[in-house]
Amino acid sequence: MSTNPIEWILGYSFSKEQYPVSFFSAIxxxxxQLDIARAEKYPDYKYADNCKKFRWMEDVYYTYKTVFPRPILDSGRRFWFISKGIDYQFEIQINGxxxxxxxxxxxxxxxxLTDYLRVNNTLEILIYPAPKLTGCPDDRTQASHVVKPAVSYGWDWHPRLVPLxxxxxxxxxxxxxxxxxxxxIDYELSDSFDQAEITLNVDANVAETSRFEWKLLSADNRVTLSISGSMSELVTxxxxxxxxxxxxxxDHGTPYLYISEFCLFDDxxxxxxxxxxxxxxRQVDLVMNQGAWSEPKEFPKTRSVSPSQIKINGREIFAKGTNWVNPExxxxxxxxxxxxxxxxxxVETNFNIVRSWGGGIINKEPFFDLCDEKGIMVxxxxxxxxxxYPDDKHYLAVLKQEATSIIKRLRKHASLVLWCGGNELFNSWSGMTEQSLPLRLLDSLCWQYDRNxxxxxxxxxxxxxxxxxVFRWNGKDIFETINNSKNTAYTEFGIPGASSVDVLKSIITExxxxxxxxxxxWETHHAFNAWDADKNTWLCYNLLIEYMGEITSLAELVEYSQIIQSVGYKAIFEEARRQKPYCSVAMNWCYNEPWPTAANNSLISYPAIPKMALYAVRDSCRPFCVSARISKFIWFEDKDFFAEIWMLNDTFDTFDKHQVIVKLQSQEEEIEILQWTSSDINSNTNLPGxxxxxxxxxWNTIFFKLIVEVVNYPEFSSEYTLLYKKKKTVDKSLTKAMNVTV
Structure with missing residues (x-):
């Protein structure tokens, strides 16, 4: 088998019947859109509001074209056209x-293509305009009848740009x-995980005399299993x-991968x-969280929460991770x-899971290969x-086709630990239920093709x-909100933060x-009016001014914004961990972004620039660390500061007792305020102190730090940045918004 690259040219027209008047090189x-931008010298869509110039491109027809001679084929050889992805509706023609x-x-x-070939050949792909449901607002609902990612129709962190x-x-x-x-290759592991019963299923187009050989190789290329025989006898x-x-x-062991090698031979x-x-x-299960079966305590008796505890190979894993969106x-x-x-x-952030969000694409094969290698659950x-999404026959037929392809492609990956129908479908803005036919279809297809x-x-x-x-909602800052929450899984939560000064200079005019x-x-790149629930998002400039006072420079703005984001994310991840074992999942919204935002909930600015918050989250997600449960962000002089000290252990190791020293640090001094010697910390268990x-x-300071040191183990220590206010400088509007009394 050999592959040959294709050289393409591209043209566009404003109706299906009209043929393009000119063509240009396509990559x-x-x-x-990118080919047109290169050919017609469009400005960078990532800069300022240039993305709006691309809007017309979603409403025209496109023709990819390539010309090639008939290949020389040896006896028994065939010439194929292969594409792993054409977006979204299209026709393929050869020689008209x-x-x-x-x-x-x-x-x-x-x-x-073999039987269609002539001496000289023309292959064309006609791409239809982006699908849009008529009678809808100019937003994601235009994609509510198709199996195309809704995100490109516009989101609070994604401009309206619909790829084709x-x-x-x-x-x-x-x-x-x-x-x-x-x-x-299907398999079942024994209850003790010391035996794998393997079933080999092969789909092939073969002659009766064909033979096969299958080997299972270890990671260091040793043959661990070998089977051979006639293809005519190979069913399963x-x-x-x-x-x-x-x-x-x-974070729980080695993501060990064997190599499967299946070879087909002639006689x-x-x-x-x-x-x-x-x-x-690996064996993956989704089970009820500890304590969940006791709910509700009163009549009527029914299960009140859904299982969200992931078990890998019999071990209950606390899933620490993030929501992954298209990186472009x-x-x-x-x-x-x-x-x-x-x-x-x-991996460096100590995440062990990514949620590949339903508003985006199904990632390409290298994404899953790399998650397999790196031990990242998906x-x-x-x-x-x-x-x-509708119950009509056409949509269901396309969904069945697409979902079947997706499941069959991804089911081989060890990193795949959970299928999910989609994002926020049981909410009022979606209106779907367990009885919606698209979801019943997806459930049945996952059962049929990947039931384990x-x-x-x-x-x-x-x-x-x-x-x-956001950091503050309805007068409560993130500490009060998360400390008073009780959930089995926090599968989305966000704290916005500005991008770096360099990123901002690259997208906003001077x-x-x-x-x-x-x-x-700033607004085009989502700093203002991005999210309907809060028009000040995602920059939250008003909140920064309330907390910090006058902001005099862009650098100061970025610093304060990224501190707030770091503090907020740290609070949520650590509190979610403290709520274990009832809670088993913490995944922030979101990890990355597909273009440079001015402000966003992301931990990483486009293309791959970590924000300050990424490092704060990395510390909060260490498998074993000391943690402080803090009740609020703003603290006042001459008032009592207080915090609970905890040891967090998501590993299956037991730790001996540790000596902990707690300090407060300002620009002026460092004060030791507590020493504590913990008891032993059991495996996969948190210890309150x-x-x-x-x-x-x-003090004469804006911020102060709470430092919690583990003596002789700096890798387990933690620190927290908090806001300090003098009584005489406290803004009355701030105290009112924060519901506090000075």
Whole structure:
């Protein structure tokens, strides 16, 4: 089997019947908008409000075209066209004859062109305009009838830019007449995890005389299993592997991967085709959280919350992670290298799970390969988000096609630990329920094709939480909000923070940089009027002024904003961990972003620039650390400061007692206020300690720090930045908003 790249040209027209009057070079994979921008010298869509100039491009027809001679084919060889992703509705023609029509961007296209070939050939792909449901507002609801990511129709951190075109690997391939379509390796682990019963399922187009050989190799290329025989006798092959090495999330063990090598031979032992893939043996379950079965305590007796405790290989894992969104507006330009860098940062941040959010794409294959390698669990949602998707036959047919392709592609990945129907589908703005046919369909398809991976209808389910997304809401800061919450899983929560000065200078004109104002590029890049629930998002400039007073420079604004974001995220992650075992999941909204925002809930600015908050979260998610439970952000001179001291342990190791020293630190001094010697800390268990109290001195500072040191173990120590106010400088509007008395 050999592959050949294709050189494409692209043209566009304003109706299906009109043929493009001119063509220009196209880059594949990519997007039609990017090709037009290069050819017609459009300005960078990421700068200022240039993205608005691209809007017309979603409403026209596009023709990809390539011309090629008939290839020389040896006997028994066939010429195929392969594409792993064409977005969204399209027709494929060869030499003027339509040979394929498809709606859906996640189903691979594989067409045998051999019998259509002439001496010289023209292959064309006609891309339809972006689908839009008529009679809807100019927003994501326009995508409520299609299996296309809703995010590109506009979100509170994503501009209105709807990609179209060839977005994944696309090439010609010469195959033997006998070839392998798919190799699926199913297995069941014994209760003691010391035996794997393996079932080999092969889908192939073969001659009766074809033979096969399958090997399972260890990570260091030792043969652990080997089977061979006639393909005519291979329906499903079963075998056993004793004492398999198990795949674990990176913070609980080694994400061990075996290598599966399936080879197809003719009757003379010539290699016809092969499939090499990696397999990780693990058992994943989604079970009720501890204490959840006792709810509700009164009649009527029914289960009040849904299971959200992930078990890997019998071990209850606290899932610490983040919500992953497209790392580019145009998915065609996402590379393995980009995935790799962002996923390395996931591991470095002590995250063990990413939620691949239902508003975005189903990621390309390298994303899942890298998650397998790095030991990152993946919560995978289907492309449904915040809309009421219909029960009509056409939509269900496309959804079935797309979901089947998605499941069959991803089920082989050890990192895949949960299927989810989509994002926020049981909310008033979506209006779906367990009886909605799209969700019943997805449940049935996951059962049919990947029944050993758990499935839930949507996030959140009852007991789980989405929100809130700002530091202060209804007069309560994030400490008070999270400390008074009780949920089995915090699957979305956000604290906004500004991007760095360098990022802001790269997207906002100099005359608009400071102070930030509505109606400028600040608003285009989501600093103002981004989220309907709070028009001040995501910059929250008014809140920063209330807390800090007058802000005199862009650098000062960024510093204060990123401090607030760091403080807020640290509070939520650590409190969620303290609520274990009733709580089992903490995932912030969101990890990354697809273009440079001025302010966002993201931990990483586009393209991959960590904010201060990423490092704060990294510390909060260490598998073992000391933690302080703090009741509020703002503290006043001459008033008592107090905080609870905890030891957090998500590992399955037991730790000996530790000596802890608690200090307060200002610009002027450092004061030791408590010493505590803990008892032993049991595996996967948190240990509450004492409450520290201390009357705050009179300082000349804006911030002060609470420092909690673990003697001789600085890697377990923690510190917290808090706001300090003098009584005489306290703004009355601030005290009213904070519901505090000075």
């Amino acid at each position: 594949v994979p990519g997007a039609v 004859e339509t040979i394929h029509e498809q709606e859906g961007m996640f189903s691979y296209v594989e067409i045998d 075109g060839i977005w994944d690997e696309t090439f010609f391939e010469i195959r033997n007449s006998s070839y392998i379509k798919d190799v699926q 092959e079963r075998c056993s592997l004793s004492n398999p090495e198990l795949w674990w999330p990176h 003379e032992s010539n290699l016809l085709d092969q499939r090499i893939q990696r397999i990780g043996f 507006i145009f998915p065609g330009i996402i590379t393995k290298e980009k995935y790799n860098h962002l996923l390395d940062l996931v 919560w995978q949602e289907f492309p449904l988000a915040c809309n009421e 991976t758990p499935f839930i209808m949507t996030s959140p389910l009852f007991g789980m939480a989405h929100g809130n997304y 005359e608009e940089l400071f102070p930030p104002t509505e109606g400028s590029a 004492p409450t520290v109290r201390f009357k705050l001195p009179r």
